[in-house]
Amino acid sequence: MAMSATTLLAVALAGCSGAPATSTSGTQKVTLSLAVRAHFVDQMNTIVAQYEKKFPNVTVTVQTLPDDNTQYLQRLVTERIGGTMPDIVETIDSLANQLSDNKITTDIAPYLDKNENGISAKSFLPQFLDAYKPIAEPKQVQGVPVGADAYVLYYNKDLFAQYGVSLPTADWTWDDMNAASKKITQAAKGAAFGMVQTDPQQPEFNPVIKAYGGFVYDKEKQITGIGEPAAIQAWEFMLKPYQDGTYASYQIGSSPSAPTFASGKVAMLIGARKMVPTFRKQLTANWDATSIPLLKGTRPIGGGSYGLAMTQASKQKDAAWDFLSWFFTKDGGETTMENSYQVLPPTQSGIDSGSWKTLPGPPTNVSAFSDAISNALMAAQLPKTAQGVLTTALITADQKVLLQGVSVKDAFTEAQNTVNAALKTQ
Secondary structure (H helix, E strand, C coil): CCCCHHHHHHHHHHHHHCCCCCCCCCCCCEEEEEEEEHHHHHHHHHHHHHHHHHCCCEEEEEEEECCCHHHHHHHHHHHHHHCCCCCEEEEEHHHHHHHHHCCCECCCHHHHHHCHHHCCHHHECHHHHHHHCCCCCCCCCCCEEEEEEECEEEEEHHHHHHCCCCCCCCCCEHHHHHHHHHHHHHHHCCCCEEECCCCCCHHHHHHHHHHCCCCCEECCCCEECCCCHHHHHHHHHHHHHHHCCCCCCHHHHCCCCCCCHHHCCEEEEEECHHHHHHHHHHCCCCEEEECCCEECCECCCEEEEEEEEEECCCCCHHHHHHHHHHCCCCCCHHHHHHHCCCCECCEHHHHHHCHHHHCCCCCCCCHHHHHHHHHCEECCCCCCCHHHHHHHHHHHHHHHHHHHCCCHHHHHHHHHHHHHHHHHCC
């Protein structure tokens, strides 16, 4: 007989504190299994080595899963069905609800309430932790963010100088940014571009739509607003630069060989902190970062995160929590990740005084990152499969506008209808 939702929840909570769990704090030999996407494997292996050195009675195995979110979720569902789930998995803010709905992750709120290693729910920036609270169970926490991020504007000082454009200032508006991009794009005549964008990503379109007075998802009404009048104005504003020579064309930006900021052929990029290691390794030009320019009197800053979560299937939940709580201690994995230039800490104390703030530049303007993290708007969380429908519908709408000449209103009204139809089936 199938268990009710209430019974399943009771079982999950019992597993969080029950006798089968094993802690790493003693001398008993413990083996933990952990699965992350390919992008995280090298760094996680380094972190695991630190942990095993500190706790020699613990062995942590690291499994590599696909970077693609859809493939990642499918693999975890397959492992759950097959009874081979690891103890800890990487989670992603945009997948958190689907991981919960598929009974992969479990509630760690009881552990956070214990405040072990000084780690509690209050330790985290609320907008980042909230992404791991399932829509159906908002009092639960099914993961902790470890790689918090928010968009900033990167700029190549050498290209600005080469094409006679003044550098960004603190009071730059979005129109100023686009004007600078257009001047560089047109003057360079294909040798370089002011900006090269693919489809607008959620950390860009979500806060821009909000700045125009619109919304991506209304949780109470369970509808999307991506085709409402305010959103249509925002899409027209975001897509016009692909069409009028301000940015590289959509065809160039979405091609496999698109020029990149790291190549030194792109003057500006709206992007995340995770790109910094690549820029430091590949970009020989003089570059830095600054805050997202002003739009309608606000800075439309979007953010996101990936994290770590305990699985429902784990029989070693106490040991898994030992690892997760250690992650945020002074000598834990979070500091290692900060020192790689790849992420910012998802805690207020980390933003205020983390080791990332004293790393040698570039980038030297560290306040751009701390300001962005503190003011970031998280992605709209849609229930179950509607999240994937939204992603696909928006890409389809972009392509209809930029490749087929369909009007913004028609393309995004159709996208809205598609997403709302999906929401009705959830």
